[in-house]
Amino acid sequence: MLHIKPIINTLMRSKSGPILLLIQIILSVAIVANASFIIGERLALMDRESGTEEEQVFNFLLYAFDSGIDIESQIPRDIRAIRELPGVIDATTTSMVPLSGGGWSSGYTIGDSEETAKDTENTAIYYGDDHMVNTLGVDLIEGRNFYETEVLTGSPDLATHGIVSKAFAKKTWGDESAIGQIMYAGGWGDKPIQIIGVVDKLQGAWVNSSYLDNSVILNVRLVNMFSKVLVRVEVGTLAQLKQVIPAMLHKDEPNRVIEDFTLISEHRKRVYRNHELMATVLSMMVILLLLITSLGLAGMVMFNIERRTKQIGTRRALGAKRRDIISLFLVENYIICIVGGIIGGLVAVQLGQQLMTFYSLPKLELIYPIVTVAGMMVLTTIAVILPARKAASISPATATRSV
Amino acid sequence: MFFYYLDLAWRSIKKTPLLSLLMVFAISVGISTTITTLNVYQLMSVNPAGERSDKLLAVQLWSQGKDAWKEFNAQVTYQDAFNLRKSELPVRQTPMFVTGLAVQTEDADFSPLLETVRVTDSDFFGMFSVPFLYGGAWDKSVDTQAAYQVVINEDLNKQLFAGENSVGKTLFLDSKPYQVVGVIKTWSPSPQYYDLTTGAFKDSAQLFIPFSLTPMEEFQSWGNNQSWKRESMDTYNGRLNSEMHWIQFWVEVTDDKQRDEYAQWLTAYVEQQQLLGRFESPEAGAQLSNVAQWLDLNEVVPEDNKILVGLSGLFLLVCLVNMLGLLLAKFLKRAPEVGVRRAIGASRNQIFAQHMVEVGLIGFCGGVLGLIWAWGSLSMLSARFNLEESLTHLDPSMWIIAPAIAICAALVAGIYPAWRICSTNPSVHLKSQ
Numbered sequence: 001m002l003h004i005k006p007i008i009n010t011l012m013r014s015k016s017g018p019i020l021l022l023i024q025i026i027l028s029v030a031i032v033a034n035a036s037f038i039i040g041e042r043l044a045l046m047d048r049e050s051g052t053e054e055e056q057v058f059n060f061l062l063y064a065f066d067s068g069i070d071i072e073s074q075i076p077r078d079i080r081a082i083r084e085l086p087g088v089i090d091a092t093t094t095s096m097v098p099l100s101g102g103g104w105s106s107g108y109t110i111g112d113s114e115e116t117a118k119d120t121e122n123t124a125i126y127y128g129d130d131h132m133v134n135t136l137g138v139d140l141i142e143g144r145n146f147y148e149t150e151v152l153t154g155s156p157d158l159a160t161h162g163i164v165s166k167a168f169a170k171k172t173w174g175d176e177s178a179i180g181q182i183m184y185a186g187g188w189g190d191k192p193i194q195i196i197g198v199v200d201k202l203q204g205a206w207v208n209s210s211y212l213d214n215s216v217i218l219n220v221r222l223v224n225m226f227s228k229v230l231v232r233v234e235v236g237t238l239a240q241l242k243q244v245i246p247a248m249l250h251k252d253e254p255n256r257v258i259e260d261f262t263l264i265s266e267h268r269k270r271v272y273r274n275h276e277l278m279a280t281v282l283s284m285m286v287i288l289l290l291l292i293t294s295l296g297l298a299g300m301v302m303f304n305i306e307r308r309t310k311q312i313g314t315r316r317a318l319g320a321k322r323r324d325i326i327s328l329f330l331v332e333n334y335i336i337c338i339v340g341g342i343i344g345g346l347v348a349v350q351l352g353q354q355l356m357t358f359y360s361l362p363k364l365e366l367i368y369p370i371v372t373v374a375g376m377m378v379l380t381t382i383a384v385i386l387p388a389r390k391a392a393s394i395s396p397a398t399a400t401r402s403v
Numbered sequence: 404m405f406f407y408y409l410d411l412a413w414r415s416i417k418k419t420p421l422l423s424l425l426m427v428f429a430i431s432v433g434i435s436t437t438i439t440t441l442n443v444y445q446l447m448s449v450n451p452a453g454e455r456s457d458k459l460l461a462v463q464l465w466s467q468g469k470d471a472w473k474e475f476n477a478q479v480t481y482q483d484a485f486n487l488r489k490s491e492l493p494v495r496q497t498p499m500f501v502t503g504l505a506v507q508t509e510d511a512d513f514s515p516l517l518e519t520v521r522v523t524d525s526d527f528f529g530m531f532s533v534p535f536l537y538g539g540a541w542d543k544s545v546d547t548q549a550a551y552q553v554v555i556n557e558d559l560n561k562q563l564f565a566g567e568n569s570v571g572k573t574l575f576l577d578s579k580p581y582q583v584v585g586v587i588k589t590w591s592p593s594p595q596y597y598d599l600t601t602g603a604f605k606d607s608a609q610l611f612i613p614f615s616l617t618p619m620e621e622f623q624s625w626g627n628n629q630s631w632k633r634e635s636m637d638t639y640n641g642r643l644n645s646e647m648h649w650i651q652f653w654v655e656v657t658d659d660k661q662r663d664e665y666a667q668w669l670t671a672y673v674e675q676q677q678l679l680g681r682f683e684s685p686e687a688g689a690q691l692s693n694v695a696q697w698l699d700l701n702e703v704v705p706e707d708n709k710i711l712v713g714l715s716g717l718f719l720l721v722c723l724v725n726m727l728g729l730l731l732a733k734f735l736k737r738a739p740e741v742g743v744r745r746a747i748g749a750s751r752n753q754i755f756a757q758h759m760v761e762v763g764l765i766g767f768c769g770g771v772l773g774l775i776w777a778w779g780s781l782s783m784l785s786a787r788f789n790l791e792e793s794l795t796h797l798d799p800s801m802w803i804i805a806p807a808i809a810i811c812a813a814l815v816a817g818i819y820p821a822w823r824i825c826s827t828n829p830s831v832h833l834k835s836q
Binding site: 063291 | 421422425428429432433436439440503504505514515516517577578623633637705706707709710711714715717718720721722724725726727728729731732733735736780784787788789790819823
């Protein structure tokens with residue numbers, strides 16, 4: 001470590017090799033830091049929980065296309081029959097399925113008078129009955145569920161009672177309890193809905209929306225040719241129920257399409273597909289880049305050693321230990337790596353800035369370039385030490401034979 | 404001379420197999436990431452309308468009120484679509500939206516299928532160059548005098564009618580009998596530019612039915628429905644007369660002159676509607692976009708892809724710098740040999756050319772290997788993520804682009820090392836022999 005000056009001198013004498021290494025390290029740090037940051041960000045997005053029992057809950061589509069079917073009595077009869085099936089924990093009709101990518105959302109009006117009225121944030125809306133909380137497997141942390149008698153059947157406009165997610169309650173009423181609050185589905189005073197319960201967490205259908213955690217469950221069993229049915233079952237029974245349910249429902253009324261059995265965990269996979277894809281491609285890029293950089297470095301060191309065989313041999317003959325030879329190459333590497341790391345870190349931040357300006361990416365966190373540079377030091381150490389050990393084993397006699 | 408150099412290059416590569424392999428590996432990995440991302444980017448940004456791109460125009464109207472949306476909506480209202488259809492200017496025009504209906508046949512044992520259905524006018528097929536296998540579109544008169552006719556695609560024809568010519572046969576949609584008038588060949592432009600509202604990369608509808616049936620059959624819309632106004636839509640008629648945007652509208656013009664005429668016609672239409680109390684916003688107006696503009700406007704290429712292309716370009720750069728370093732090391736080691744060659748009469752140009760050929764050969768190998776990597780990674784990605792096939796098949800142009808990029812990149816990387824080696828003074832190296 002005491003001989004840094006002659007090492008720098010050596011580096012300066014044959015500039016092109018070290019400069020190329022420097023450029024490579026700068027670029028690698030810039031790319032790896034930004035790519036890891038994007039990967040980290042995507043993984044964090046994918047890690048968010050929906051609040052439901054994703055492995056237990058599935059939905060399917062029930063399309064009663066025959067106008068002769070009395071849907072108003074048919075649907076409750078279907079749901080009751082499904083609840084009776086072995087393996088089924090609970091079932092309900094719904095307007096929407098968590099993480100499915102399609103459904104209903106709207107804002108509401110709140111306030112004590114028309115003058116002070118204001119709009120809430122947008123929220124996902126689940127229309128369902130007193131079984132919905134249990135079917136989704138969400139935790140009711142405050143207030144109560146709907147009573148069976150409170151559930152209405154028909155159009156969405158009928159809603160009178162609501163259960164909200166904690167996130168929505170907090171954004172709408174702050175620290176005040178949401179229980180007993182009134183919100184209006186139309187303008188102020190129009191179609192009031194009383195909040196009777198709060199669930200800990202329930203996400204909506206759109207994972208890329210800013211209001212993903214805002215949800216409301218309303219006390220209406222929708223009547224529509226298209227019905228979505230949510231069923232919560234014991235894990236592992238889906239495959240069998242996929243056969244049993246259509247057979248049973250078709251027996252009752254054949255003129256219906258029954259399809260699209262999908263677990264929420266499958267919806268999750270699909271809606272996060274692009275994020276996962278991005279994270280996968282970037283990870284591949286990072287791994288390959290590190291591989292290439294370290295292989296390239298090892299190759300260069302190997303060639304340097306061959307070129308400097310005589311020099312090394314002479315040094316060995318003059319009393320340099322093996323350790324000294326290895327540390328010579330390591331110090332050389334660290335100098336390049338530290339300089340490259342610092343410049344690379346700056347370039348990484350600059351690149352992150354550009355990405356932030358042109359695309360909807362958040363600001364690069366500084367920890368990413370720092371960890372990248374540290375990782376690069378470790379990696380290059382390995383890449384250098386292996387060929388350097390070979391260099392150190394050069395016997396002074398053979399190396400200096402022709403001098 | 405070229406082949407002699409090629410031979411020399413091959414011998415040189417064989418002499419240092421590990422290093423050469425490393426270089427080929429580096430460039431192939433760089434190329435394959437670039438090709439993979441470029442391929443997906445290219446397939447997403449492709450304009451499937453080809454040379455008809457300028458003739459097909461998407462129509463947008465700023466029909467919302469004063470404090471409503473701040474931009475043109477991608478779709479129009481039913482009443483506007485209905486009125487626009489009356490224009491006699493464009494060659495062809497069509498409103499459309501997507502719905503879903505239960506399909507049954509006369510075979511009672513056939514269990515009903517739920518299929519997506521595109522509700523449109525007869526002009527749709529001509530405008531978007533839909534290829535027919537049997538029959539054709541319904542008659543133009545059906546666009547005004549509604550009739551229960553349907554065009555189905557090849558796949559559905561196989562499923563329902565065992566692939567025979569089914570023109571004239573009957574199938575049931577939501578229990579209503581429809582007569583098959585045409586069977587189209589498999590047709591699924593990617594991106595699905597004529598309707599981007601529910602995703603650009605998905606399969607086209609299996610069935611097509613006349614738009615004129617809409618008020619009678621009250622089809623539900625499976626696409627986006629966007630309202631800026633709170634209004635009652637309890638009945639289907641309420642929906643048709645509402646300000647909700649849910650219909651896509653396209654026209655076909657012959658040339659720019661007709662495009663301008665149509666634009667003027669639209670301006671007049673907006674003014675006429677203003678007299679009726681609609682189009683209240685000061686920004687009220689119309690916008691026409693050809694297919695290329697439409698793809699751009701709808702940001703069909705996702706941001707992620709642009710970031711990936713950028714990063715993979717930088718990645719390629721790293722691979723090149725890597726290769727440059729290795730080449731430098733390799734060439735300089737060969738300096739004594741070059742010294743001899745120079746001394747016995749080889750010119751600088753010849754030395755330079757010889758080394759460039761060697762670099763080009765490495766680049767070519769890297770390019771080919773890179774293509775194989777890219778093909779592998781695309782297949783892996785599509786299997787793992789169940790991607791649309793249209794996005795993951797290797798575009799034919801890549802078979803030229805990949806080796807070309809690889810060779811060019813390698814040559815660029817090789818210039819400096821080759822120059823260094825041919826500009827060294829031979830006497831220096833000769834001395835030590």
